[in-house]
Amino acid sequence: MLKLEDLNVYHGSSRTLKSVSLSLASGEVLCLFGRNGAGKTTTLKAIMGLLPAHSGRVTLDDVELTGLPAHEVPKCGIGYVPQGRRLFAELTVEENLEIGLMARRTDREILTEVFRLFPVLRERLTQVSGTLSGGEQQMLAMARALCLDPSVVLLDEPTEGLMPSMIATIRDVILELRSNGKAVLLVEQRIEAVLAVADRVCFIENGTVKATMPTAELRADLASFRQYAGIV
Structure with a gap:
């Protein structure tokens, strides 16, 4: 459904996304996981056209999104919840x-x-x-x-700063969106929140995808979080 292929994004002369490729299917939750500044939010902004792609492609059901003005991207069926709510x-x-x-x-x-x-x-x-x-x-x-x-929902740290009962509400909504066939691309820093909702986890470091793993594997081997993200 949603595909990023060799996506490169620059901030000035600095390349902040380096040949990022990932895919997201209907009824799937994919989590982008990594340290602050790793490129997670930049990835979401690039999908939404808020940051221009220097090269590479973003497609949704084979419709080219790369280069579309930011106000046109939601019309293609992508809902975006930025960090800080806006x-x-x-x-x-x-x-x-x-x-x-x-x-x-x-x-x-x-x-x-x-x-x-x-x-x-x-x-x-x-x-x-x-x-x-x-x-x-x-x-x-x-x-x-x-x-x-939308057919795709992008969520940037939706549980940040929330009390546990509200975190549970957000989790339940994400799971329901998945069960209704929505594709969810989630940026999340809390390991327990990731394990509760994600089908796969994409580890990003310095603007590069280091690995993408099924959550089931991570539950059995939490050392992978240390290996790819240095956080546990």
Whole structure:
């Protein structure tokens, strides 16, 4: 479904992604794992057209995304939840969701599914999003992305700074998205969160893919985290 082939991205004269290749299928959760600055967020931004590719390709179901303006990429069916949520803090919950619907001109029926996944948002529709709790803001950021009815969802550290009960809610939603056939590309630093939801883990170091392994193998051999990421 989603493919990156020999993707190279530069920040100025520095090459931050170095021939990155990966693939993501429907109904699969792939986690990008590595130290801070390894290139995980850069990979997501390159997919979304927020950082230009110097060379290589990004395709979704054989549709070329490389070189598309950033505002056109969501129309192809990719929902993006950036690190830090990036909500329109001065707008209400409902207005943030409306922006998600407008991005792809999605049928409003999708809101039924969104509120099923995040019922608290129905109760907060008129509340200014900047006054929500951190967990509620994360739910709204995910809900806004899901308003596109995407086939692929990119999540950048969705559990960062959240209390355990909210982390469990986000985990359950990710698992449900997978069961509904969505492809999820997840950036996550917490090993226990990775093992709970991911089908495969892609280890990135200094902008290079070092290995991609099934999560089942990692559960049996946590030393692989030390080998490829130096974190355990």
